[in-house]
Structure formats: C-alpha cells, structure tokens
Amino acid sequence: METAEIRRRWLTFFEGKGHAVIPSAPLIHEDPNLLFVNAGMVPFKPYFLGQESAPWDRATSVQKCVRTGDIDEVGKTSRHGTFFQMNGNFSFGDYFKRDAIAFAWELLTSDQADGGYGLDPDRLWATVYEDDDEAERLWQEVTPLPAERIVRRGKKDNYWHMGVPGPGGPCSEIFYDRGPEYGQEGGPEVDEDRYMEVWNLVFMQYDLSAVRAKDDFDVAGELPAQSVDTGMGLERIASILQGVDNMYEIDEVYPVLAKAAEMTGKTYGATGAKTAGESHPDDVRLRVVADHVRSSLMLIGDGVTPGNEGRGYVLRRMLRRAVRSMRLLGYEDPALPELLPVSMEKMSASYPELRDGFERIAQIAYAEEQAFRRTLASGTQILDTAVVLTKESGGEQLSGSDAFKLHDTYGFPIDLTLEMAAEQGLAVDREGFVALMEEQRQRAKADAKAKKGGHANTEVFKELRSAGATDWRAYTELTTEATVVGLVSQGRRVEEIAPGESGQVVLDRTPFYAESGGQIADAGVISGDGTHLVVKDVQRPVKGLVAHTVEVVTGPVRVGTPVLAEVDPQWRIDACQAHSGTHVVHAALRQVLGPSALQSGSYNKPGYLRLDFAWNQGLSADARAEIEHVANLAVRDDLPVSAAYMTLPEAREQGALALFGETYDEQVRVVEIGGPWSRELCGGTHVRRSSQIGALTLTGESSVGSGVRRLEAFVGMNALSYLATERALLAQLSEIVKAPGPQLPERVSELVARLRDTERQLDALRKEQVAAAAGSLTDQGEDVGGITLVATHVAGGSAADVRQMVLDTRGKLGEDRPVVVALTGDGGAKPVVVIATNQAARERGVKAGALVRVAAQTLGGGGGGKDDLAQGGGADASKVDDALAAVRRELGASS
Incomplete structure (x- = not known):
C-alpha cells in the first residue's frame, strides 16, 4: 500500500467517525520556541492549553514535521530521520479512552478491502501506564487483545506532557511484532526493534502544576474536560504495510536513495547491517542523501530559504550534507538536479502544491548547490594553505581555529576538513574546534537573549488573554473608546505605570494595527483624563491579544482607566x-x-x-x-x-x-x-x-x-x-560634465574610457620603470654566508610593483649560486615585504615564507607563503630598514 493511500485512508476513516479533516499546517510555525513543527499536535496546542476554544469537538490531520535535534545521527541507523508525517486524531472534551482505543483497533485490523490497514491482530501489542487500570480494562473490553499482550510501563514510557505546566496524562502505545528475524521474543519491554511502536494514544486528563522532568512532575488535579491526542508515524506504518525494513525503504524515500546509488555506482545494503549495529559508510551516506533531499524539498516548499541562522541554516546544512555525501560517494557533478525531481514525483501524490511550485523550489535548491560547490573550491585552497603552514611549523594536526574558520567563514563542514586533512597526513584538533563552536553558540544565545530582553514574559499575557480576546478594529476605525484591562512592566503585571516609564498596555478594544505579515505596527496615542501615552509598538504576544508598547508622557495610567485610542491617520x-x-x-x-x-x-x-x-x-x-x-x-x-x-x-x-x-x-x-x-x-x-x-x-x-x-x-x-532627489543629482552631473541630460550617459562613458586609457598608459610606464629598476638591483647583491642577498627598500613601490621587481631580479641572477631577493615597499596604505629564493638557496634550506615572517614581525604585522615566494606586511613603515636587517641576520644565522 503506497504511503499516499495510507494517508488517504487515515483521513477518510476519521472523517467517517465525525472528525473535521484539518490540512497540515506549514512546517514553519508561529511558536517562537520552535524552529519547525515537530509533532502532530503542535497546531492544536492552544486548544489543549485552554488558550482558545477548539472550533471542533473532534479533528484529524496528517501533519508535516521536522526534527533536527539528532541530525548528525541521520543515516547511521535506519531509525533516524528529519522529515516525517504524523497521523493524528484529536478529541477536545468529546470522546475519551474507550473510543480512542476502539478507533485505533478498527482502523489497524479492518480488512484492506473495507478501507482498513489489514494488520494481523495476533501481531499487535499494547502498553498502558502502570497505574492506568481503566486503560488496561478497556483494551480487554473493546478488543480481543489477550491480557498477556497488554503491558504496563512507567512514566518514562507511558506518560505524556508538554514539558511545561499544563495538560498531561497517561498514554497507551500500540506495537507491531515484525517477527523473529528482527529480534527477541517477549514484547516491547524486551526488544523495540522487533516490536515497533506504530501508534500512541495520549489521554489528557490531568492538570500538571509543575514539570521538572519526563518522569518528575506534580499533578494539581483533573482537567475540566478530558481530551485525546493520538499520533501514528506515517513512515513507520508504511514500512510495515510495504513489507520493508525501515523508513528509508518506503515508496516516498527509497527512489531517491536508489537514484543516488545508481549515480554513484554503489549497491545499498550490500555490506551494511540490516537492523542493528554499525552500517557501512556508503549506506549511511545514501540514507543521508535520501532523507535530506526529501526534507529540503518540503522545507523549501513551505517557504524556507537557505541562510546562516535559524531555519535557513538548518536547510542549508541539510542541502550541503546531501551534496557532500554524494561527493564522498564519488559523484563530483551537480547532484540535486538529478535527485530533487525524483523526490518531488513521490511526495506530490500527497502534496500536489510541490509540483505546482517546483520551478521555484528547484531554483533555490540548485543555486545553493552551486554556491556550495564554489565554497568547496575556495575552502580547499584555504585548507591546503593551512596544511602547508602546519607542516612547515612541524605540527601534526590542523588547529581548532583553522577548522573553525573553515566551518564558520567558508561553510566548510568539519567532516570534510577531517577527511581532507587526513589525506595529507594530518589530524585535526577536534577539541579546539568543539570549544570554539560552543563559544559561538553561547554568543548566539546571549545575543538572542538580549534581543528578547525588551519583551515581557508571554505567561503574563496568557493570563490576560484568559479574561477575553481584544476587540480588534483596525480594519474599520482609527479612533476607539476603550478601557485599560491590563498593564505589564518589565515582564510583570502591574496596576499602574508612572510618567516617564514604558510598558505594555492591553485594552479591551483597539484600532491599532499590530505588526504582522511584514507590515509594521501603527503609531499614535492613547489618552484619558490626565493620561497621555505615545504608542511605540503594537504586537500580539499571544493569539487573540493585542499589546501596545507605550511611553507614559503624563499620567500615571492605571488598570480600569477609560481612554481614547487614536491611530495617527497619516501614518x-x-x-x-x-x-x-x-x-x-x-x-x-x-x-x-x-x-x-x-x-x-x-x-x-x-x-x-x-x-x-x-x-x-x-x-x-x-x-x-x-x-x-x-x-x-x-x-x-x-x-x-x-x-x-x-x-x-x-x-x-x-x-x-x-x-x-x-x-x-x-x-x-x-x-x-x-x-x-x-x-x-x-x-x-x-x-x-x-x-x-x-x-x-x-x-x-x-x-x-x-x-x-x-x-x-x-x-x-x-x-x-x-x-x-534623482532629478537634482542628474542636473548637478550635467553641469559638471557640461552635457544635457539625454547626452549624459554618452558623455560619462567617454570620460570613463579616457580615464582607462590614461591608467593603462601609466601602468605600462610603471612596468618599464620596474623593469629598469630591477636591472639595477642585480648590482646590489651582497654575500651573506655564501648566499647572494639583494635587500633594499623601493620608495613608493606598491605591493604589485615590489612583487614584480623581486621576480625579475631573481630571474636575472640565475641559478649559478644561492640567491635571496628581499624588497620592501611603502606605496600602499601599509608597508609590504616580498621575498623570493632560487632553487639553489632552497637546497641550502632557505625558505621565503620563514624569512617573510621575520621581516613582517619587525613591521608589526604578519605574512606567509611558499618556500620560493612569500609576501607579508605590517603597520609601521618607519621600520622597513629594520625589517631588511632582520632578514640579513636570520639568513646569516641559518647559513
């Protein structure tokens, strides 16, 4: 049974049971604590938390989800993935345990000809919370499941909550026995590889007052309305119904893996373990490609674009990991144009909008691959330089700072740095790299905290929202009489805000537009008897509530004060x-x-x-x-x-x-x-x-x-x-170049062409002067320990001039004896030093890079390069003679 059909049957079944069919929410969610929707119930959280009234008593959905917490583990086992789909059925104070169990059993075990999934009842097991006698009894009453296949488990396995105070309750999980070839007999307590969890029924019946850990919380009492939240992993049930081992082999994923294997000439599963243990590196890479291509397709489809932070960084990392995995499998050409269409063809059966938007999706993905290919080229050059310098200094491992620079500045993955360094006989300081990454993460956290510092705790606004939604009149009014129903200062509810202070004001009704959809908030004033507030910002800290950030000019403003809210009409x-x-x-x-x-x-x-x-x-x-x-x-x-x-x-x-x-x-x-x-x-x-x-x-x-x-x-x-302003600028330019507006482009082009001709003539003249000067330098050679050294300062010489003179002089001196040419120049913003050696000098152990570092340090700077030619610079032009003297001393000491 294809995955799209499994999805369709789910929705059809629960629609037939009176559930409203809710389309999947986009992967990007308004919850500021989530990068992406990571569970099927996320779009329904406001209803379970009591922040809003659910518009339906019962609902069903197949929700797109992405989890990135263990992205580095993707591919290493057959169980880790980033994108997945969660089938869910939900009751908001309607049915409870009995119906939830009955629905699950009916859909799982009904014949496929009757619209069910047709699973063998003798292969199903259920787990219940250790103290949930009711759930165990209902499993025996509602289904033919024998008592020995109903297992009690503790809080870590069979109790659910959101990780914060709020609704929670026991859950009942359904497992499918895949057979003895997958592990030991004895139920899910013994082996969860053989016994695969396919469905989790969560019974929300308690109000949790404190949550300290998964299995450590306080129960305040019963919820006023008992609810149900269930989740069935679509990929898991697909692997069972399609008779394959894991999610990578189902019909929506495997075609990408197979295409990648075909492109790279690899055979998936030929040398890797099927169900446990270490997988062959090629299998791991093929799984990474399959997972990340599909995940990237879905993320771009929902509007995420590659970037350097947040959601964009996750997408960029996935795309680049897929491309890098193809490279490690031996495929050097652009890979995404071959792989992405394969994923689109499979996923569009459930999400037809992917086909409609594929041109846009492909443009973004292919551009990112091209950018990464350029990154690989530039990063490789930087890596090669770092390797040479490390070997020159006698080191055996690339520094953590070099690896971090490659990662942070050039987008070079650490795994690729490890691999390429190893090819050149070097290790990498992983601990140093990890430490720098942690420092960066801490800086990012501090920055995020600082950015959020001006916003009050949303819990405060949730309390205000519980009293009722704001009557929002921005579409119809610019002026509205209102009452102050809440005040927030520095994250706490207060009864008044004094003149000269700032805070958030919540009104029972408002004409102010709250920032959303790319449009910034309205400006205006809120005034009352002896109160005048300037509105600086307007936001919706929680759904349904409008909060005005104000500066109190006169006041104070107090809760309960009647006011007039006025939007600036011109604004x-x-x-x-x-x-x-x-x-x-x-x-x-x-x-x-x-x-x-x-x-x-x-x-x-x-x-x-x-x-x-x-x-x-x-x-x-x-x-x-x-x-x-x-x-x-x-x-x-x-x-x-x-x-x-x-x-x-x-x-x-x-x-x-x-x-x-x-x-x-x-x-x-x-x-x-x-x-x-x-x-x-x-x-x-x-x-x-x-x-x-x-x-x-x-x-x-x-x-x-x-x-x-x-x-x-x-x-x-x-x-x-x-x-x-543009017209005035055009008039000024016309006056300067003495040409009317229509003739301005032609006149400017003519001037630019004349300027370029002049620059070319000057450049040619400068090259002649450099060549002449180089000819005279050959007579300035001095003997230093059997080596001919030409060391002098070129007044006004630019870096390019000095470099050319060094090369010309070395060429004229030939290879009859060891030669070192060291010249400094001061024609740029900072002094420069360039040093070259001939083959005879290098055979004596003289290296240009080492000499340049000595000279550049004297100039107050740094430099480096190869053994035959190196360049450096500094900050103090008055030390050029000292720099050349340092080269003489170093050369004398080494010879």
Missing part, C-alpha cells in the same frame, strides 16, 4: 500605500518573470516596501524597468481593492497566493487588487483603490541569499521625494 494612510504597493509589485513581478517568482518575505512601513522572491539571478535593467512600468500601470488604472473572508480551501481554489512561512486559520482574508490580477491571503491594511498608492519607484534589487532576490521601492510622497 495609516502611508502604511496602506506601502502594503498595497507590495501586492502590486508582487503581481507585476510575476507578470514579467513568470509564476515561479513567488514572494518569500516582505517588509513595509509608511512610504517604503521591500519584497523578497525566489530567483537565482540578478534582474537586468530592462526587467526592473518593466516591473516598475507594470506596477505603475496598475496604479494608473485605479483598480478596485477588496477583502473577503473564506475558508482556506476556497481561497486556494480561487488561486489566492499565500505568503510562505505564515500560519493561517481555517477562515482566511483574501485581498484582491484588480480581481484575479493580484489575489493574496493577507491580514494587512490597504488602500481602497490602486490609484491611492500614488507614485511607485523601484530603488534597488539585490541578492539576500542563495536563490533569493530582494526588490526595494518607495511609494507615495517618498517616491516623489526620491525622484526629485
């Missing part, structure tokens, strides 16, 4: 222009470049917008001009702007575009500009007709990462001001 107008302008630019972009140029992020504030989009090359001047032209035609045509609410499936059916990375409710707001010309899911504020955007001018286009470009623009009065 709102300018913000609407910018947000509607973003939609117009996005539509123009897609019209000019094609539908694959999808927005992947945006930011807009009064008068300014920027839009990030998937594209793997810079835009030509003609393309930028056409995008701006199309956008301004839309402004001129005075297109109607409208917003309507509908279900998410309805919006998708109408072709509405969703911003990657956003999480949407079942009811979504669709904003149209000119009907289908621009139709996007959006919660922002907008103008009523496109002409109200005013002038729109693109000001910049640049790269912000592999496969991602950024457009920037001004709108409204800011656009007019920008154009006026």
Whole structure:
C-alpha cells in the first residue's frame, strides 16, 4: 500500500467517525520556541492549553514535521530521520479512552478491502501506564487483545506532557511484532526493534502544576474536560504495510536513495547491517542523501530559504550534507538536479502544491548547490594553505581555529576538513574546534537573549488573554473608546505605570494595527483624563491579544482607566500605500518573470516596501524597468481593492497566493487588487483603490541569499521625494560634465574610457620603470654566508610593483649560486615585504615564507607563503630598514 493511500485512508476513516479533516499546517510555525513543527499536535496546542476554544469537538490531520535535534545521527541507523508525517486524531472534551482505543483497533485490523490497514491482530501489542487500570480494562473490553499482550510501563514510557505546566496524562502505545528475524521474543519491554511502536494514544486528563522532568512532575488535579491526542508515524506504518525494513525503504524515500546509488555506482545494503549495529559508510551516506533531499524539498516548499541562522541554516546544512555525501560517494557533478525531481514525483501524490511550485523550489535548491560547490573550491585552497603552514611549523594536526574558520567563514563542514586533512597526513584538533563552536553558540544565545530582553514574559499575557480576546478594529476605525484591562512592566503585571516609564498596555478594544505579515505596527496615542501615552509598538504576544508598547508622557495610567485610542491617520494612510504597493509589485513581478517568482518575505512601513522572491539571478535593467512600468500601470488604472473572508480551501481554489512561512486559520482574508490580477491571503491594511498608492519607484534589487532576490521601492510622497532627489543629482552631473541630460550617459562613458586609457598608459610606464629598476638591483647583491642577498627598500613601490621587481631580479641572477631577493615597499596604505629564493638557496634550506615572517614581525604585522615566494606586511613603515636587517641576520644565522 503506497504511503499516499495510507494517508488517504487515515483521513477518510476519521472523517467517517465525525472528525473535521484539518490540512497540515506549514512546517514553519508561529511558536517562537520552535524552529519547525515537530509533532502532530503542535497546531492544536492552544486548544489543549485552554488558550482558545477548539472550533471542533473532534479533528484529524496528517501533519508535516521536522526534527533536527539528532541530525548528525541521520543515516547511521535506519531509525533516524528529519522529515516525517504524523497521523493524528484529536478529541477536545468529546470522546475519551474507550473510543480512542476502539478507533485505533478498527482502523489497524479492518480488512484492506473495507478501507482498513489489514494488520494481523495476533501481531499487535499494547502498553498502558502502570497505574492506568481503566486503560488496561478497556483494551480487554473493546478488543480481543489477550491480557498477556497488554503491558504496563512507567512514566518514562507511558506518560505524556508538554514539558511545561499544563495538560498531561497517561498514554497507551500500540506495537507491531515484525517477527523473529528482527529480534527477541517477549514484547516491547524486551526488544523495540522487533516490536515497533506504530501508534500512541495520549489521554489528557490531568492538570500538571509543575514539570521538572519526563518522569518528575506534580499533578494539581483533573482537567475540566478530558481530551485525546493520538499520533501514528506515517513512515513507520508504511514500512510495515510495504513489507520493508525501515523508513528509508518506503515508496516516498527509497527512489531517491536508489537514484543516488545508481549515480554513484554503489549497491545499498550490500555490506551494511540490516537492523542493528554499525552500517557501512556508503549506506549511511545514501540514507543521508535520501532523507535530506526529501526534507529540503518540503522545507523549501513551505517557504524556507537557505541562510546562516535559524531555519535557513538548518536547510542549508541539510542541502550541503546531501551534496557532500554524494561527493564522498564519488559523484563530483551537480547532484540535486538529478535527485530533487525524483523526490518531488513521490511526495506530490500527497502534496500536489510541490509540483505546482517546483520551478521555484528547484531554483533555490540548485543555486545553493552551486554556491556550495564554489565554497568547496575556495575552502580547499584555504585548507591546503593551512596544511602547508602546519607542516612547515612541524605540527601534526590542523588547529581548532583553522577548522573553525573553515566551518564558520567558508561553510566548510568539519567532516570534510577531517577527511581532507587526513589525506595529507594530518589530524585535526577536534577539541579546539568543539570549544570554539560552543563559544559561538553561547554568543548566539546571549545575543538572542538580549534581543528578547525588551519583551515581557508571554505567561503574563496568557493570563490576560484568559479574561477575553481584544476587540480588534483596525480594519474599520482609527479612533476607539476603550478601557485599560491590563498593564505589564518589565515582564510583570502591574496596576499602574508612572510618567516617564514604558510598558505594555492591553485594552479591551483597539484600532491599532499590530505588526504582522511584514507590515509594521501603527503609531499614535492613547489618552484619558490626565493620561497621555505615545504608542511605540503594537504586537500580539499571544493569539487573540493585542499589546501596545507605550511611553507614559503624563499620567500615571492605571488598570480600569477609560481612554481614547487614536491611530495617527497619516501614518495609516502611508502604511496602506506601502502594503498595497507590495501586492502590486508582487503581481507585476510575476507578470514579467513568470509564476515561479513567488514572494518569500516582505517588509513595509509608511512610504517604503521591500519584497523578497525566489530567483537565482540578478534582474537586468530592462526587467526592473518593466516591473516598475507594470506596477505603475496598475496604479494608473485605479483598480478596485477588496477583502473577503473564506475558508482556506476556497481561497486556494480561487488561486489566492499565500505568503510562505505564515500560519493561517481555517477562515482566511483574501485581498484582491484588480480581481484575479493580484489575489493574496493577507491580514494587512490597504488602500481602497490602486490609484491611492500614488507614485511607485523601484530603488534597488539585490541578492539576500542563495536563490533569493530582494526588490526595494518607495511609494507615495517618498517616491516623489526620491525622484526629485534623482532629478537634482542628474542636473548637478550635467553641469559638471557640461552635457544635457539625454547626452549624459554618452558623455560619462567617454570620460570613463579616457580615464582607462590614461591608467593603462601609466601602468605600462610603471612596468618599464620596474623593469629598469630591477636591472639595477642585480648590482646590489651582497654575500651573506655564501648566499647572494639583494635587500633594499623601493620608495613608493606598491605591493604589485615590489612583487614584480623581486621576480625579475631573481630571474636575472640565475641559478649559478644561492640567491635571496628581499624588497620592501611603502606605496600602499601599509608597508609590504616580498621575498623570493632560487632553487639553489632552497637546497641550502632557505625558505621565503620563514624569512617573510621575520621581516613582517619587525613591521608589526604578519605574512606567509611558499618556500620560493612569500609576501607579508605590517603597520609601521618607519621600520622597513629594520625589517631588511632582520632578514640579513636570520639568513646569516641559518647559513
């Protein structure tokens, strides 16, 4: 049974049992504590925590998940993976243990012809929490499962909670016996390789007041409503129903592994262990490729782009690990163009949007592979230099700092550094590398903590939210009478905030737009009897609650105070222009470049917008001009702007575009500009007709990462001001070069050409002078211990000049006797020293690199290079004679 069919049967079964079918949420989740959705119940957390009322009594989903905590273990065993899918059925105060057990047993054991999975009941086992007599009794009442196949286990195995105070409860896990070839007999307590867990039924019935560890917590009492949260790993049940050993061999994963094996000439499983123990390195690498290609496909599909931090870094690491694994398997050509389409073909059966968006996905992935290939080339050069210097100094291992620099600056994986260093006979200081990585992690944590320092503890806002949601009126009003229902200062609830202090104000209703969807918050004031507050920021710290960060000018402001909340009207107008302008630019972009140029992020504030989009090359001047032209035609045509609410499936059916990375409710707001010309899911504020955007001018286009470009623009009065500045600048340039505006490009080109000709003539003259000077240097040789040394200072000589003179002089002196040429120059910002040796000198043990380091240290700097030619520099030009003297001494001592 194919995985897509297993998924379909799950949803059909539970829909038939009265469950609302909920589409998978994107892998990017609004929870600030999660990089990605990592469990099937994550989108339902607000309902289980009591922060919101569930819109359904019972629901079911197949949720996309990514777990990256053990990414380094992927491939080493057949059990570790990053992307997976979790089948779940949920009850919010509706059915409980009896029905959850009955549903699970029916779906697992019903004949496949009747829509079930057709598992042999005699191979199923159940575990229950050690004190859960009710669950054990229900397993015997509801199913034919014999008592000897119902096992009691402790808190570590059969008790579930979120790791924080809140709902929790015992759970019951279902295991499938894969047979004696997979391990010992005796149930899951004996061998969890043979007995594979396929389903976990969590019975949320207690309120936990404190959670210290998985098996250490306090129970405050019963929950007011008992709920059910279940999870079945789709990949696990697929491996059973498809008769394969593990997730890497199921129909959604194995084709990528097989393709990688074909490309590299490897045979998967030929020398590796099937179920336990150490796997062959080739098998590990093939699994890494299969897992990371699929995970990357799903992440890019949900709007993640490669980057150097957060989600982007995880994606970049996976893509690069896949490419590196192919390299280690012996495949040197670009691999992703061969592998990614294979994964898309399999995954699009369940997620058809992958096929629709594959051009964009492929652009991003392939651009990242090309960037990594360039990284490998540059990193290899840096590594080779580090290896030479290490060997010159007599070292036997590459320093941790060198390995860290390769990793941090050049994106060079530590495993690749280890491998390539070993090929050249060196070890790597792993402990030093790990220590530097830990220092970096600590700095990142401190930085993140500092950035979060201005935000109050969300627990405080959860308490305020429990009293009711904010009546949000940003779409319809700019001024609203309200009451202060909560005040927060330095993360704590307070009763008042004094003049001169700042804090967060929660009102029962507000017209202020809270920052979201790329649009920054409104500005304005909140005032009352003797109270005047300036609004600095507006956020939603928890869903349904709006918090205003304010500075108290006069006051104090107290809880219960009636106030008037007033948005700055000009700010709102300018913000609407910018947000509607973003939609117009996005539509123009897609019209000019094609539908694959999808927005992947945006930011807009009064008068300014920027839009990030998937594209793997810079835009030509003609393309930028056409995008701006199309956008301004839309402004001129005075297109109607409208917003309507509908279900998410309805919006998708109408072709509405969703911003990657956003999480949407079942009811979504669709904003149209000119009907289908621009139709996007959006919660922002907008103008009523496109002409109200005013002038729109693109000001910049640049790269912000592999496969991602950024457009920037001004709108409204800011656009007019920008154009006026450009016009004034054009007039000034015309006056300087004495040419009218239309002739300015030709005139400037002419001047640039003349300048280049002059520079070429000067360069030729300088080379002649260098050659002449080099000829005279051959007469300045002195004997130092049987070695001819030419050591002098070239006043005004640049690094290039000095290097050329050194090479020419060495060439003229020939190989009849040992020669060292050492010249310094001061024609650049800092003094430079270049030293060359001939073959005869090197046979005497004289090395240019060692001599340069002596000279550069005297200059207050450093340097290095090869035995025949080396270069260095310093900070103190007054020490050039001392530097040359140091070379003489070193040469005399060595000879």
